[in-house]
Amino acid sequence: MNLKPLFEPKTMAVIGISAGNDRHPANVIYAKNNHRYPVRVYAVNPRGGTLHNETIYPRVSEIPARIDLAVIATRAELVPDVMADCIAAGVKSATVISGGFSEGGRVDLQDRIVDMAREAGLPFIGPNCLGVYVPSRVDTFFLPIERMIKPEAGGVTFVSQSGGILVDHMIKFAQQGVGMAKAVSIGNKAFVREKELLAYLSHDPATKVIAYYIEGFGEGEGRAFVQAADVCAKPVVIMKSGKTAAGNRAVSSHTASLAGDYASFAAAVAQHNIIEAANENELVSFCEVLSSYTRPIEGRIGIITGSGGHGAMAVDACSLAGLAVPELSDRTKTEIQNGLSESVRAIASLGNPADLTGSAVDDDFVACARVLGASPEIDCVVVLLLPYIPGVSLDIGVRLSAVSRQSGKPFIAYVPHVEKYNMLIEGFELNGIPASSSIEGAVLMAKALARRSSC
Amino acid sequence: MLNREIKAILEKSRKWGWVLEPDAQKILSLYGFKTPKFGVAATGGEAAVIAHKIGYPVVAKIVSPAVVHKSDVKGVVVGIKDDETLIRTLERLSGIDGFAGMLIAETVKGVELIIGAKNDFQFGPMVLLGMGGVGVEIYKDVSLRMAPLKPKDAEHMIGELAARKLLTGYRGSTPVHLNALTKTLVHFSKRIMELADVVESVDLNPVMCNAKSCIVADARIMLKK
Numbered sequence: 001m002n003l004k005p006l007f008e009p010k011t012m013a014v015i016g017i018s019a020g021n022d023r024h025p026a027n028v029i030y031a032k033n034n035h036r037y038p039v040r041v042y043a044v045n046p047r048g049g050t051l052h053n054e055t056i057y058p059r060v061s062e063i064p065a066r067i068d069l070a071v072i073a074t075r076a077e078l079v080p081d082v083m084a085d086c087i088a089a090g091v092k093s094a095t096v097i098s099g100g101f102s103e104g105g106r107v108d109l110q111d112r113i114v115d116m117a118r119e120a121g122l123p124f125i126g127p128n129c130l131g132v133y134v135p136s137r138v139d140t141f142f143l144p145i146e147r148m149i150k151p152e153a154g155g156v157t158f159v160s161q162s163g164g165i166l167v168d169h170m171i172k173f174a175q176q177g178v179g180m181a182k183a184v185s186i187g188n189k190a191f192v193r194e195k196e197l198l199a200y201l202s203h204d205p206a207t208k209v210i211a212y213y214i215e216g217f218g219e220g221e222g223r224a225f226v227q228a229a230d231v232c233a234k235p236v237v238i239m240k241s242g243k244t245a246a247g248n249r250a251v252s253s254h255t256a257s258l259a260g261d262y263a264s265f266a267a268a269v270a271q272h273n274i275i276e277a278a279n280e281n282e283l284v285s286f287c288e289v290l291s292s293y294t295r296p297i298e299g300r301i302g303i304i305t306g307s308g309g310h311g312a313m314a315v316d317a318c319s320l321a322g323l324a325v326p327e328l329s330d331r332t333k334t335e336i337q338n339g340l341s342e343s344v345r346a347i348a349s350l351g352n353p354a355d356l357t358g359s360a361v362d363d364d365f366v367a368c369a370r371v372l373g374a375s376p377e378i379d380c381v382v383v384l385l386l387p388y389i390p391g392v393s394l395d396i397g398v399r400l401s402a403v404s405r406q407s408g409k410p411f412i413a414y415v416p417h418v419e420k421y422n423m424l425i426e427g428f429e430l431n432g433i434p435a436s437s438s439i440e441g442a443v444l445m446a447k448a449l450a451r452r453s454s455c
Numbered sequence: 456m457l458n459r460e461i462k463a464i465l466e467k468s469r470k471w472g473w474v475l476e477p478d479a480q481k482i483l484s485l486y487g488f489k490t491p492k493f494g495v496a497a498t499g500g501e502a503a504v505i506a507h508k509i510g511y512p513v514v515a516k517i518v519s520p521a522v523v524h525k526s527d528v529k530g531v532v533v534g535i536k537d538d539e540t541l542i543r544t545l546e547r548l549s550g551i552d553g554f555a556g557m558l559i560a561e562t563v564k565g566v567e568l569i570i571g572a573k574n575d576f577q578f579g580p581m582v583l584l585g586m587g588g589v590g591v592e593i594y595k596d597v598s599l600r601m602a603p604l605k606p607k608d609a610e611h612m613i614g615e616l617a618a619r620k621l622l623t624g625y626r627g628s629t630p631v632h633l634n635a636l637t638k639t640l641v642h643f644s645k646r647i648m649e650l651a652d653v654v655e656s657v658d659l660n661p662v663m664c665n666a667k668s669c670i671v672a673d674a675r676i677m678l679k680k
Contacts, residue, residue: 216577219576219577220579222575223578254660255569255573255583255658256573256656256677258583258585259597261577264573264575264581265578267599267600268575268581268600271601272601
């Protein structure tokens with residue numbers, strides 16, 4: 001199944017264009033791609049005519065070009081006919097935006113288009129979906145361009161059964177400075193499903209982390225998916241909904257009662273090296289850190305802080321997350337001490353966490369980070385950075401990122417996220433150190449790195 | 456591959472939707488699991504003969520197609536030491552709905568575990584390990600994996616139990632044979648894959664694990680409809 005035309009189309013037909021309503025989904029999709037992305041877009045409607053002086057073709061087969069991607073946004077009953085036309089015209093991929101299939105009781109209609117597509121070898125996304133968004137390539141979401149928030153181009157691809165959840169997470173990724181490679185809304189996932197996308201994305205150079213929002217799998221589909229994810233070289237993150245439904249069915253064996261649908265899901269996923277995010281915060285944190293660092297850690301965390309309270313909170317969070325915060329050897333402590341400025345040396349408390357106090361300056365953070373970066377006692381450094389400490393400058397992010405690269409160990413920062421500190425935060429993030437807006441979030445990032453190796 | 460004898464038992468059990476305990480034990484022993492010595496009696500005389508052959512103390516259990524959960528109808532009696540108690544027990548059990556005999560089994564000792572399987576809609580056969588006995592759904596101390604298991608998976612499952620210390624020796628108790636438990640789990644997970652088309656769920660509860668081996672002391676096999 002070749003999905004490249006779906007994600008990197010050179011030619012695209014939008015079917016179901018309205019000649020009079022610019023807010024029609026098909027028109028929105030046409031307008032946002034036409035002349036904005038490197039894709040030639042053709043409008044299609046059986047009635048023909050023109051749209052803002054451009055030709056509306058009655059059928060895909062009448063377009064004078066071979067179409068890479070057909071975006072079908074007609075009424076559901078018309079989709080089989082449109083698909084037949086696409087197949088006849090040699091269209092290479094499609095996304096069916098239209099609703100009114102299995103989700104509305106028309107399983108028959110859905111089965112019909114799946115049978116057609118399968119026989120013709122035409123991969124399609126949907127139906128009942130938003131389709132695909134690829135930065136600087138293509139955008140089939142029928143959301144007006146001025147209302148969308150798009151993250152920067154980056155390493156995360158998010159595949160979602162729900163279009164709404166997908167768009168919401170694009171906002172969250174953008175807020176957190178997490179770049180996306182692709183956003184894919186698969187709707188009823190009648191033909192192209194999680195597993196087919198995994199196969200494509202595992203070889204997609206732009207994608208570093210593959211994230212999924214999953215409501216449920218079909219019969220046996222979960223098994224095939226987790227087994228494929230297990231051998232995927234890229235980290236796979238899943239967020240699941242519908243964890244509580246169907247748990248109350250009367251069952252006659254203890255095992256069936258204890259191994260409920262979600263318990264089985266969680267167990268199967270964890271067993272196959274997939275990282276399950278419990279909620280949206282975890283999902284965003286996991287994706288951010290996994291797109292920064294590819295090597296798993298064992299989970300021995302070194303904490304550098306400018307405040308004792310922050311250090312204590314981080315230790316608690318580590319403990320809850322199953323991460324170790326090992327006591328440092330005397331030798332390491334002495335090494336740190338020797339690197340500190342004189343005034344800080346007298347007041348810093350150098351265990352783990354290493355509390356450099358509010359008197360610390362950039363040099364103290366860097367000196368301490370160098371020692372922890374070189375020490376075999378820890379394999380990941382969490383820096384709790386308080387931007388209001390007078391001795392901390394805007395250079396701290398880039399300087400610590402140099403230490404991280406040199407040591408080969410992942411560094412994770414906590415910085416309160418308010419606009420005032422944006423340049424400082426970007427000093428970390430643009431230089432490759434993920435920065436969380438909460439202590440817990442920073443620890444969750446470390447947990448994601450540790451969980452990658454647990455199976 | 457399912458052998459002919461196992462197939463025949465499963466076929467005959469379809470009318471009840473589950474496999475009666477003596478038949479379930481038979482399947483397990485055909486598969487090579489360790490099971491207690493047992494016999495089924497309809498009369499006091501038969502019961503006594505079986506009990507003498509096995510040796511007291513014995514366990515007595517109701518056999519009835521109408522009773523899936525034996526404990527719920529007081530259908531399990533442990534620690535029977537003499538003919539008199541045995542015969543009295545049979546008289547009482549014969550009054551239970553659907554009475555088809557009384558199973559008399561050897562008493563086995565060990566830590567009570569549950570090893571179970573469930574055919575999950577999304578993920579297919581899943582294997583469960585937990586602290587067993589009647590309290591299994593109260594403590595919910597269980598670990599789950601997709602079948603089939605590799606030995607490493609089985610070891611992780613054991614390690615996940617909150618009560619794992621009871622298995623590795625706690626306050627002077629003898630540790631159970633962990634290798635036997637691992638092997639039992641792996642073997643069970645493979646058999647469950649073979650049975651996936653016909654079996655809905657399985658409870659081996661309790662599985663008695665001691666320093667020497669793991670013995671399946673009771674088994675419930677629910678069939679697909």
